[in-house]
Amino acid sequence: MAPADQVVPAHLILIRHGESNVTVSRTIGGFRSCTGLSELGQRQAVRLRERLAQTHELADAVLISSDFRRAMETAEMISPAVGGGEAVIDADFGEHDPGPEIDGMTFAQYIDRFGTPDWNDDPHQEVFPGGETVAEFRERIGSALERTIREYSGERVIVCCHGGVIDVVFRQLLRTPLSGSFELHTLNTSITEFRSGRDGMWRLARYNDAAHLSGLPAETPRVDAAR
Numbered sequence: 001m002a003p004a005d006q007v008v009p010a011h012l013i014l015i016r017h018g019e020s021n022v023t024v025s026r027t028i029g030g031f032r033s034c035t036g037l038s039e040l041g042q043r044q045a046v047r048l049r050e051r052l053a054q055t056h057e058l059a060d061a062v063l064i065s066s067d068f069r070r071a072m073e074t075a076e077m078i079s080p081a082v083g084g085g086e087a088v089i090d091a092d093f094g095e096h097d098p099g100p101e102i103d104g105m106t107f108a109q110y111i112d113r114f115g116t117p118d119w120n121d122d123p124h125q126e127v128f129p130g131g132e133t134v135a136e137f138r139e140r141i142g143s144a145l146e147r148t149i150r151e152y153s154g155e156r157v158i159v160c161c162h163g164g165v166i167d168v169v170f171r172q173l174l175r176t177p178l179s180g181s182f183e184l185h186t187l188n189t190s191i192t193e194f195r196s197g198r199d200g201m202w203r204l205a206r207y208n209d210a211a212h213l214s215g216l217p218a219e220t221p222r223v224d225a226a227r
Contacts, residue, residue: 011205012149012173013058013158014166014192015078018044020070024220026107029070030097030131033104036069040220044189044213045077051212052081058191059083061156064148066093068162074189075160082158092144095162099131120180138178141168166192173202189213 018041022029029035037045052058058081065075065087071094075087097103102110117127123135132140148157159165163186171178173194186192190210194202 010154010196011061011156012169012194012196012202013061013156014169014194015048015074015158015160016163016166016186016188016190016192017068017070017074017160018042018077019188019220022070023222025223028098028102028105028107028110029068030099030103031066031068031091031094032100034069037073038220040217041070041188042073042077043216045074047212047216048074048189048191049078049081052078058156058158061158062152063087063158063160064090064093065160066095066162066165067091068094071160071162078160087160090144090148090159092140092147093159093161093165096128096134096137096164097132098128101130102128103131123179134179137164138168138172141165142172145169145172169194170204170207174204187213 018037020029020041021035021038022033024038027033061082063075063079063082063085065071067089072087072089079085079087098105114127114129119127119134123138124133126133148159163184166186167184168178170176170184170192176182185208187208187210189212190208192207192209193205195205196202
């Protein structure tokens with residue numbers, strides 16, 4: 001992704017936000033309707049902060065967050081353990097935007113109206129009427145990634161973001177197929193770390209590191225949201 005003579009961040013760390021209220025309520029939570037972390041999500045973020053404060057494994061890093069409340073709350077909670085400064089808010093690292101009509105709709109309502117989407121089909125199809133196509137989402141994340149690598153050249157960077165964002169970054173940095181072939185199931189508050197080399201290649205140092213969640217419930221029981 002970068003020329004061999006270009007200085008790039010030594011580490012790029014992606015942290016998925018803690019469990020969100022919209023996940024528990026089974027709604028499509030874009031940036032408009034996101035109400036932040038669930039009680040379990042807050043506990044997950046506290047566990048991560050305690051781990052990082054003890055290990056100092058991500059100390060003195062630039063902290064970036066998407067503009068979704070669940071990501072910003074996660075960043076705010078871990079900030080004391082990674083440098084203590086406020087997170088830089090970058091909306092371009094937000095999750096796939098469903099658009100204003102669908103944002104906040106329950107999954108059941110969406111399926112009733114539009115059916116179950118095939119995410120590996122044509123990336124230009126309008127799976128979210130009025131929202132981003134998969135192709136537009138990938139392009140936005142790719143641009144944010146390249147800009148971040150350029151702006152924070154030579155620094156350790158943490159991005160608090162989303163499962164879909166991590167999937168796109170994973171595929172782009174490791175130059176794998178843009179869809180299909182494999183699935184990622186990125187855990188809440190897990191750490192994914194990429195390291196760069198002078199050859200311009202990125203290497204996956206760890207994925208789904210969530211050792212700090214030991215003993216916590218896997219998830220909050222889901223609510224059967226009304227149709």
